[in-house]
Amino acid sequence: MSALSNDNWSRRSIFRAAAGMAAAGTLAACGGNNGRGGGSGSGPQLNQMFHAYGEAGTEQAIKRYAAAYKDASVNTQWITSADFESKLFATLLTKNAPDLFEFHPQIQMVKSGQVADLSDIVNPVKDDFNPADITSHTVDGKIYGVRMIDDPQFFFYRPSLFKKAGVKVPETLDELIEAAAKLTTGKVKGLYVGNDLHAIVNPLIWSAGADTLNAKNEIAYHTPEVVEGLKKMRKLFTSGDLLLGAPTDYWDPSSLVQGLCAIQFCGMWAMPVFQKAFGDDLGIFPFPKTVDSGKQSVYNGGWSMFVNAKGKNVDAAKEYVKWLWIDQKKYQEDWATSYGFHIPPRKSIAATATKLKSGLPAEGVKLFNEFGHFDNIGWTQAMIQASWDVMANCVRKSGDPEKALDECDKTVNRELKKLFG
Amino acid sequence: MSTTTKLDLASPAPAKASPAKPRRGLWGSRTFNFWLFAAPFLIGLIVFIYVPIGWSIYLSFFDARFTVTPDKFIGLExxxxxxxxxxxxxxxxxxxxxxxxxxxxxxxxxxxxxxxxxxxxxxxxxxxxxxxxxxxxxxxxxxxxxxxxxxxxxxxxxxxxxxxxxxxxxxxxxxxxxxxxxxxxxxxxxxxxxxxxxxxxxxxxxxxxxxxxxxxxxxxxxxxxxxxxxxxxxxxxxxxxxxxxxxxxxxxxxxxxxxxxxxxxxxxxxxxxxxxxxxxxxxxxxxxxxxxxxxxxxxxxxxxxxxxxxxxxxxxxxxxx
Missing domain, CATH: 1.10.3720.10 (MetI-like)
Structure with missing residues (x-):
């Protein structure tokens, strides 16, 4: 039965080959992007984590700065997924946690001992920073992060379209809703504020004369004015004048550039792309007054560097942050103005950043200074999430604003109790 | 093992049909073969299913924010x-x-x-x-x-x-x-x-x-x-x-x-x-x-x-x- 034994032999060899391939596959999987290698310098290996910036050249820039550092080899993880926070928070609990990462100031990271105290590297140049950027990173007198860029967010529009439709720049939410209606045509929607409307939650609160939390870290957003604003938003949401379900989110300039809408809520970072598309036919305005007693507002977002206090190379990571984000002013200016436009948090750099000195960028800086609200370190991710739920529950879904705010209060109070006792 | 002998008695192999040598020692042991085949899956089951389930039950009684090794017991909260x-x-x-x-x-x-x-x-x-x-x-x-x-x-x-x-x-x-x-x-x-x-x-x-x-x-x-x-x-x-x-x-x-x-x-x-x-x-x-x-x-x-x-x-x- 030579055929049979032959059969047996080949079956075995196939099994062996398959096992070998499986083993090889496992090994190959280990060799992928494992967060090691890639850096150029000598000394310890540092891993840094960034969210994917939309502007061309940003990833190369961050890697270029890292390559220029000699005292450590710095490897960059560039996270392209939409939920950078989740990815960051989950990775921080593992062995592959980055040594340094960019994020926003949030107190739970300080309370849980996740981020290192950077006072010793920031204090010598403290006076050169925008004071608001120091305050928003300070807990009990210690500074926990180094601001890299400030990103004011406001509306972009095309004055020519406004003129054609007979619309003036809106100063109240009612005027904005009216403008959106007038600007809506068969093919163009009047207004775009992002598909899920989460980006305008804070401006809506501030423009109603309220705030997220007050100075004593108590709820300050649950006011009759905010309720009124939410009702207006529901009206806008159901009017058919709002662009919804667009392929790109609010932070991406595509919706206005492709002519899907006439006004888009976006950020300073996208200004170069808008300018390239529309030239001088471009204007900006802050979030209008939610109610007549309110004040226009601009969210001064941005990104900061933090050092993972539970990492293996805390000192080396601090050294790198000091080198790049404190000492290397050339790189800091490059980062703030060469790709998208951002406002440098360092006064000395802001003073020399010629690109932001005239025209529309200068107007953006003016809105930033005049109407800007910075991050509150006590307003953490879980609270932010709860405030997004308000938008979902009573603007996208036809829920009662009071009830939605009550639910939000429950979550926020639970967080506040855990953080401040 | 006794089972092997019993089996042989119950159904004796057809007279010398197979030239293959009977397996002896470890490879012939049914117990060993059982564990050889079952162990990888059992180990996987324990490591990837039962340990996480147990850990989850443990975590569910603690205040585990930003950590999977908590120390604050909060009962059924x-x-x-x-x-x-x-x-x-x-x-x-x-x-x-x-x-x-x-x-x-x-x-x-x-x-x-x-x-x-x-x-x-x-x-x-x-x-x-x-x-x-x-x-x-x-x-x-x-x-x-x-x-x-x-x-x-x-x-x-x-x-x-x-x-x-x-x-x-x-x-x-x-x-x-x-x-x-x-x-x-x-x-x-x-x-x-x-x-x-x-x-x-x-x-x-x-x-x-x-x-x-x-x-x-x-x-x-x-x-x-x-x-x-x-x-x-x-x-x-x-x-x-x-x-x-x-x-x-x-x-x-x-x-x-x-x-x-x-x-x-x-x-x-x-x-x-x-x-x-x-x-x-x-x-x-x-x-x-x-x-x-x-x-x-x-x-x-x-x-x-x-x-x-x-x-x-x-x-x-x-x-x-």
Whole structure:
């Protein structure tokens, strides 16, 4: 039965080959992007984590700065997924946690001992920073992060379209809703504020004369004015004048550039792309007054560097942050103005950043200074999430604003109790 | 081992038919071979299933924020929090609605596809492959196609283009929950992805039905079509149908990808796994509450499994057909 034994032999060899391939596959999987290698310098290996910036050249820039550092080899993880926070928070609990990462100031990271105290590297140049950027990173007198860029967010529009439709720049939410209606045509929607409307939650609160939390870290957003604003938003949401379900989110300039809408809520970072598309036919305005007693507002977002206090190379990571984000002013200016436009948090750099000195960028800086609200370190991710739920529950879904705010209060109070006792 | 000798006595090998040497020592031991084959899976089961379950139960009694090695015992607080959390309780409702939609529709669609393909005289292999192919597509990729091009809210989305021909305004399919168009998007995506696989199961079962049954029925005067389908095909497919329904329920319960990718920052349309992801692994990083939710779910699954065993009797062994 030579055929049979032959059969047996080949079956075995196939099994062996398959096992070998499986083993090889496992090994190959280990060799992928494992967060090691890639850096150029000598000394310890540092891993840094960034969210994917939309502007061309940003990833190369961050890697270029890292390559220029000699005292450590710095490897960059560039996270392209939409939920950078989740990815960051989950990775921080593992062995592959980055040594340094960019994020926003949030107190739970300080309370849980996740981020290192950077006072010793920031204090010598403290006076050169925008004071608001120091305050928003300070807990009990210690500074926990180094601001890299400030990103004011406001509306972009095309004055020519406004003129054609007979619309003036809106100063109240009612005027904005009216403008959106007038600007809506068969093919163009009047207004775009992002598909899920989460980006305008804070401006809506501030423009109603309220705030997220007050100075004593108590709820300050649950006011009759905010309720009124939410009702207006529901009206806008159901009017058919709002662009919804667009392929790109609010932070991406595509919706206005492709002519899907006439006004888009976006950020300073996208200004170069808008300018390239529309030239001088471009204007900006802050979030209008939610109610007549309110004040226009601009969210001064941005990104900061933090050092993972539970990492293996805390000192080396601090050294790198000091080198790049404190000492290397050339790189800091490059980062703030060469790709998208951002406002440098360092006064000395802001003073020399010629690109932001005239025209529309200068107007953006003016809105930033005049109407800007910075991050509150006590307003953490879980609270932010709860405030997004308000938008979902009573603007996208036809829920009662009071009830939605009550639910939000429950979550926020639970967080506040855990953080401040 | 004694069993080996017993076996040899009971059924002696056919006289020297095989020239192969009998295996001795370790390789001949049945116990050793049992562990050799079972151990990898058992170890996997323990390391990846039982240890995490145990750890989850442990975590569910602690205040575990931003850590999986907590030290603050809080008793049942996580359980009361989850059971009074409208989002978690709502997610159980979402799952029920989803299962009520997807199980019957997939069952009906895959059975009809199987009947159609099975009756083809030519190009059968071609159509079988065409309907089966979507099974190979990832849920994430399909979700993105459904979200960005088929059901995008702008005027050039496929669905909006089609309804535009009839003069209907653009619909933001995935953004607004009333009317709940998002169910249409989610159900069609999953139908497209999984129907082909269950179609193959049904084709196999259809080909197992003896032709004689149909011939006998024809002689007895049964009309081809609905009558034979109702009284022969369907009863013969009972075992396969039950299996398909159970598999579909399990798949529906595990649904995550399309909900996660299609719906952004909503408070609706979140089945339990998505809700728990946001609680434990998302930005809240509340492993205590997340684990409590997981334990509640596990208890629910155990109850449902026991009940269905009692009612359907599936898995009792008398279900040979």
């Amino acid at each position: 996580n359980y009361t929090y989850m059971l009074t959390d409208p989002k978690f309780v709502g997610s159980l409702g979402t799952f029920t609605v989803f299962a009520a939609f997807i199980v019957p529709t997939t069952w009906a669609l895959s059975l009809s596809l199987a009947l159609l393909v099975n009756r083809l005289k030519f190009m059968r292999a071609f159509f079988r492959s065409v309907f089966f192919l979507p099974t190979a597509c990832s849920y994430v990729a399909a979700s993105l196609i459904w979200k960005m091009s088929l059901f995008s809210g702008v005027r050039f989305g496929l669905a909006n283009t089609v309804i535009g021909w009839f003069g209907i305004d653009n619909i933001a399919w995935l953004i607004s929950p009333n009317p709940p168009w998002y169910w249409l998007v989610i159900v069609t995506a999953r139908l497209w992805l999984q129907s082909g696989f269950y179609m193959i199961l049904f084709i196999a079962a259809l080909q197992n039905i003896p032709e004689e049954l149909y011939e006998a029925a024809a002689i007895d005067g049964a009309k081809r079509g609905w009558q034979t389908f109702r009284h022969i095909t369907l009863p013969q497919l009972r075992a396969t149908s039950t299996a398909v329904v159970l598999l579909l329920l399990i798949a529906a319960y595990q649904a995550f990808d399309e909900f996660f990718n299609l719906l952004d920052k909503t408070t609706w349309g979140r089945p339990p796994l998505v809700e728990l992801y946001y609680t434990a692994l998302g930005t809240e990083q509340d492993y205590g509450a997340g684990s409590a939710g997981a334990v509640i779910l596990t208890v629910l699954i155990i109850i449902v499994t026991l009940l269905q065993g009692k009612i359907l009797g599936f898995g009792r062994g008398d279900e040979s057909k």
